[in-house]
Amino acid sequence: MTLTVRVAGVTKHYGRIAAVTDVSFDLAKSEMVALIGHNGAGKTTLMKLMLGLIRCTRGSIEVLGDNPAAGQFAGRRHLGYLPENVSFDAALTGRETQAFYARLKREPVAKALELLDMVGLGPAAARRVGTYSKGMRQRLGLAQALIGRPWVLLLDEPTTGLDPELRQTFYEVIQRLAAEGTSVLLSSHALTELEERAGRVIIMNHGIKVADGSIEELRRLARLPTKIRLKVSGLESDEMPAWLPSGAPCRRLNGHIVEIDAAPEQKIDLLHRATAEGSSVEDLDVVPPSLDELYAHFLKSTEMPR
Amino acid sequence: MSAIIVALKEIHQAVRNRWVLAATLLLAGLALSLTFLGSAPTGSVGVRALDVVVVSLSSLTILLIPLIALLISHDAIVGDMERGTMLLLLSYPVARWQVLLGKFLGHLAVLAFATCLGYGLAAAALMVTGSRVDNDSLVAFAAMIGSSVLLGAVFVAIGYLISALARDRGTAAGVCIGLWLLLVLIYDMALLGLLALDQAAIFPPASSMLCFCSIPLTSIGSSI
Numbered sequence: 001m002t003l004t005v006r007v008a009g010v011t012k013h014y015g016r017i018a019a020v021t022d023v024s025f026d027l028a029k030s031e032m033v034a035l036i037g038h039n040g041a042g043k044t045t046l047m048k049l050m051l052g053l054i055r056c057t058r059g060s061i062e063v064l065g066d067n068p069a070a071g072q073f074a075g076r077r078h079l080g081y082l083p084e085n086v087s088f089d090a091a092l093t094g095r096e097t098q099a100f101y102a103r104l105k106r107e108p109v110a111k112a113l114e115l116l117d118m119v120g121l122g123p124a125a126a127r128r129v130g131t132y133s134k135g136m137r138q139r140l141g142l143a144q145a146l147i148g149r150p151w152v153l154l155l156d157e158p159t160t161g162l163d164p165e166l167r168q169t170f171y172e173v174i175q176r177l178a179a180e181g182t183s184v185l186l187s188s189h190a191l192t193e194l195e196e197r198a199g200r201v202i203i204m205n206h207g208i209k210v211a212d213g214s215i216e217e218l219r220r221l222a223r224l225p226t227k228i229r230l231k232v233s234g235l236e237s238d239e240m241p242a243w244l245p246s247g248a249p250c251r252r253l254n255g256h257i258v259e260i261d262a263a264p265e266q267k268i269d270l271l272h273r274a275t276a277e278g279s280s281v282e283d284l285d286v287v288p289p290s291l292d293e294l295y296a297h298f299l300k301s302t303e304m305p306r
Numbered sequence: 307m308s309a310i311i312v313a314l315k316e317i318h319q320a321v322r323n324r325w326v327l328a329a330t331l332l333l334a335g336l337a338l339s340l341t342f343l344g345s346a347p348t349g350s351v352g353v354r355a356l357d358v359v360v361v362s363l364s365s366l367t368i369l370l371i372p373l374i375a376l377l378i379s380h381d382a383i384v385g386d387m388e389r390g391t392m393l394l395l396l397s398y399p400v401a402r403w404q405v406l407l408g409k410f411l412g413h414l415a416v417l418a419f420a421t422c423l424g425y426g427l428a429a430a431a432l433m434v435t436g437s438r439v440d441n442d443s444l445v446a447f448a449a450m451i452g453s454s455v456l457l458g459a460v461f462v463a464i465g466y467l468i469s470a471l472a473r474d475r476g477t478a479a480g481v482c483i484g485l486w487l488l489l490v491l492i493y494d495m496a497l498l499g500l501l502a503l504d505q506a507a508i509f510p511p512a513s514s515m516l517c518f519c520s521i522p523l524t525s526i527g528s529s530i
Contacts, residue, residue: 051397076399083397087390091322092315103311104398144394 002029004152004183005050010059012045012207019045020207022059027152027183032174034194035187036295037204043187044084045207047154050185051081064151077105080150084157084187086141090130094121094140097129098147107148115143118173120166134161142170146177153177155186159193171197191291201291203298210302215291222297224289225249225261230274231283232258241280243273308400312408313415320378320416329374329416333424336366341428355432356443360450363425367454371421372461372490376482378413379465384478410462417458425451 005027012020020042027033035043048054049061052068061068064075088097095113102112116125119139124132129140138161145153153174159167175197178184188194194201201218203211211218232241233256240250241258248270249261262270267286274281289297320326340362383406386392395405429447433439465482472478 048393053393053396073399073401076397079397081394081397083390083393085390086394088394089315089319089389089391091319096318100311100315101398104308104395104400106399141394 003027004029004064005185006060006062007046007050008060010046010049010056010061012042012049012054013057018207020049020056023204023207023209024059025202025209025212027185029151029181029183030178031200032178032184032198033186033200033202034198035185035202035204036189036191036194036291037187038299040206041204042207043204044156046204047081047156047185047187050154051076051079077107077148078151080145080147080153080155082141082145082153082155082158084160086137088129088137088140090128093126093128094132094136095125097140098125098143101144102147105148112143112147115146116140118146118169119143120169135163135166138162139166142173146173150177151182153182153184153186155184157188158186159188159190167193191295195291201294203295205299205302208302211294211298215294218294218298219289220264222289222294222301223264224293224297225263226267226289227285227287228260228262228267228270228274229253229285229287230258230260230281231256233280233282241274243276245270245273309404309408309411312400312405313411316409316412317415320412325378326416326419329378329420330423332374333366333370333420334427335424336370337363337425337428338431340366341432354440354443355437356429356439356447359428359432360443360446363428364450364454367421367450367457369490371417371454371458373486374420375413375417375458375461376465376468376486378416379409379462380469380472380478380482381475382409382413382466383469384472385469385475388475406466410459410466413462414455414459417462418455421451421454421458425454 003026007026008024010020010023011018023042023046035046037043045054049056050063050068052063052070052073055069064078066073066075068075092100094116098112098116099109102109113125116122119142121136121139121143124136129137132140138158142158145155155174159170162170171193174184174186186194186198195215198215200214201211202209203218211221213221230241240252244250244260248266251259253259260270271284271286274284317326337359341359383392386395392405396402425447429439464485468481468485469478472481
């Protein structure tokens with residue numbers, strides 16, 4: 001496993017305010033990591049630290065073998081960054097902007113311009129950026145981040161303002177790059193989107209890393225109940241199936257659906273009971289805790305001790 | 307090399323925003339009118355026509371070049387920070403000094419282009435209308451353009467300083483206008499007033515402070 005980014009014990013203070021406190025994590029090649037946390041949790045600060053735009057108060061950061069804070073930026077040629085609320089000089093056209101960024105990265109301009117078609121900006125590329133909508137600026141932002149086959153991609157809220165179709169294309173592109181060895185770190189509020197895609201999730205709260213692992217690992221750690229939804233025929237409106245163990249948390253949803261909160265070790269047992277002895281179960285859904293619920297759980301569990 | 311890329315983009319933007327056009331037209335228009343109106347009292351005999359133009363254009367330079375330079379430069383850093391374009395630019399493999407140098411070269415090129423073309427038009431018009439122009443006058447004229455561009459460079463740099471220190475664009479613009487008034491108008495007038503009052507030379511530093519006065523400085527520079 002080759003590391004591309006190493007963040008070790010990083011703390012960043014803005015005056016008295018601690019934006020990030022003692023955060024450590026590594027990014028490996030081909031990893032796609034979601035950085036989640038509400039506004040002000042330190043996501044953008046972490047990205048700026050990795051870019052060397054600001055210096056950490058304590059700790060050390062290494063990106064593609066460089067220390068970004070020391071003004072070493074050879075590695076930045078292989079780094080793509082999409083800032084939150086990206087903006088461009090309004091007077092230039094999309095094509096001129098893309099060409100300018102390609103030149104700065106010493107990449108062939110023609111190849112960079114092909115990226116504009118890929119993000120669906122082809123027809124608008126000759127128009128001034130000043131006339132672009134938010135979604136089009138976001139597309140241009142993506143196109144510039146992808147210039148020159150980046151090895152590390154830092155994407156700050158990349159899918160805001162994108163329509164569903166482009167969102168799909170965006171994730172396809174990112175996943176292809178990740179498969180080819182790019183490390184992708186993306187922050188987002190759209191947790192459901194990330195659920196199936198991110199191999200690893202880092203949850204931040206008030207500048208502290210509260211969880212780090214794959215979704216399965218986080219589910220195991222959180223021990224949140226899995227929801228089992230049953231469609232049962234022939235039940236009275238407030239009646240529960242007789243085979244349910246007493247004390248199992250369950251409720252009725254819109255008429256004939258029974259929802260049971262099953263702790264991880266009860267899950268199989270409950271399913272056995274539900275399907276055994278010709279019970280009147282007509283349909284069955286198993287819903288594992290979503291990333292939303294995991295996120296809420298980890299936030300709550302870190303706030304409790306305070 | 308990165309600085310050159312940034313400089314070319316600045317020039318491109320200035321052309322697109324019609325900064326180049328506006329500055330050139332302004333300087334050319336004023337220079338042409340000064341050339342023909344300014345030479346009316348002297349007529350076409352006596353003093354060499356181009357020398358008169360050099361003197362009147364240097365007054366124009368003192369007033370206008372600092373203003374144009376500050377207008378172009380006050381937005382360079384704080385504006386890009388506010389719009390968020392600086393954040394993205396600095397994530398590229400380019401050092402901060404390269405960004406600044408690039409902007410400086412670009413802005414200076416715009417200013418130099420406007421000055422050379424605007425003033426050059428005035429000189430050309432003079433020659434076309436049949437005034438005799440000798441070599442000494444041409445040298446003086448070239449020196450005047452050179453010192454105008456240098457003066458512009460100084461004020462572009464001052465503009466960057468303000469732009470780097472200011473918290474928002476409005477403040478930067480206000481400080482720049484204030485500084486222009488102070489350096490270009492008030493300082494000169496105050497000093498001249500002091501010299502006029504100080505006939506008895508009670509205050510010797512006054513005459514030496516003349517060195518820091520922009521009006522004589524450029525006039526001397528251009529008449530050598």
